[in-house]
Amino acid sequence: MTRAVLDLDAVGKNFGRLTAVDGVTLSIRENEFFALLGPSGCGKTTLLRMLAGFETPTRGKILLDGADVSRVPPNRRPVNLMFQSYALFPHMSVRSNIAYGLEMEGRPAAEIRARVDEMLATTQLDGLAGRKPDQLSGGQKQRVALARALIKRPRVLLLDEPLGALDKKLRGEMQIELKRLQHEVGITFVVVTHDQEEALVMADRMAVLKDGRLLQCDTPHAVYEHPADAFVAGFIGLMNFCRGVAVVEGVRARDASLIAGALPGGLATGDEAIAAVRPERIMLFPPADIANRTTGTVEALAYHGLDLQLHVRTAPADKAFLVRITADTADKRAIGIGDAVELGWSAADTRIFRI
Template structure:
């Protein structure tokens, strides 16, 4: 295998449950030591794909390769892959260290090696002082760390995480996002996380596959997904955006007789098109420099940033303008909006 070969290659994987198509010809490459996220709404196929990789689901067609070797021919327990469940699935009657050691004991490893590896991983996840406690004596974040320790102590080449932070409150979840990223770098294992939370995926992943209706819509870095969405689905799902629907035209999209400027992400669309502009990429200008004008219908101030909602005649939803600091305009004011054409994306409608 050369240096650029992927660790995991998913090729043309499909899976249907009766009339419901969960996976529709999915192909993906995941690199060694990458933190990779499968992101999408409920029912998009991301958990089914995770279960196919783990061996708990058999696809109807396609191939899954690990370093070029067929994974589908191996039962789950023979794959160098570990799946950390959403529920954590800890044994309530066992201590933290016993929970972590369980998988190694099942493999029949020498007691001294088990003791050493458990001590090492307890240090890595910061739970050495809690080794003798049971799960019901731990916080949600601590239980999550135990489940993670139990998964990485077996030193899998690939760790799969199914909505790993969904049971945690917002503050702990933010802390654990940083912790997961740190651990992934420290232990040198490829992580694949399934989540419907875009903030979670954007903060942790090196690359993200956005899934919808059983298909991969786009695979990219968080920054490229946000700044250069490839489809309207991705633009809708990732972040907040202003969308102007019209007809593809030279230099942008023709909306209500005016060409609003922007650039296509790939080949220029023809016919129905949509112009996508992020609220923070808009600016308030004088009337002569404006692309659209309207009346402020709402303002929101969040401390660090503020958002102004502007009702533009002929446009269905308010146009949002976000800026650092306090709002620039009050409710009822007439304002004029512009943007840099290089930061506006033209997509097929």
């Protein structure tokens, strides 16, 4: 396993009576693309600012390569922070923007020129070196900001909602571009985002926060397929929930139907529980031997191009079930609003949580 470059040891931050970050402990590895994810107000930006040195922890330690930097000022940390606004100098060319940090360090002109040329090539900005920021697209501005941050070769690059200012299509393109850049330069990236899809696509690992607390830290696949609790399950992607009572075989739902699945450790029969299943794991008109099955009425349809999302009212759930079927499946058997459908999924696809 790659060694840790950043260690957070029970880090907390208070603003008066408000606890913004509450005892977060985690390790971020060398050359890792790490995402801090959570809803607005969960503490992820405060945590990022403490990593950058713009905020001082109220308690706990931040270790960089094993050294405590909790109270080291930003200009003395080998860490760079790239803001969502990019903060480019409008009167400077792309080349001058990228070179600025090295010039402030008093580096020799030949070294600056060589390193800027290298960074222009890495970020695919070679033909734009003479342009000003107002002559660039949103994606090009972002690459300039990245180049300016990376040219100083920080141990860690912190990115605060780096794709927030881009439209949906460009955001998708830049997710791949950011991942490529991180791999090429071999620097640890820590990105703050509220966009679950963004984190799933880019991150090697992600940390999900709520109310300043760390709920789960793992690979995107592990967090998506095996969420730590019902909040993580609902926050990462789409999830259907059915409340009920834990029984040996799974959860007895409010309509007395059984939702089969494995009970997690610490959940006893008779406890209030919630069963969950992802929309893409649900089959329409399932085979007879499927463990979980229910019937319902289609209330709404949402066409997404590659797939069709059905909203199905069922007896076990408080809200309409979301079901994703491929466009090919929809073409073979037309489904309309008001149609009665049968749904099914395997016991292995059920996730059960304590309420």
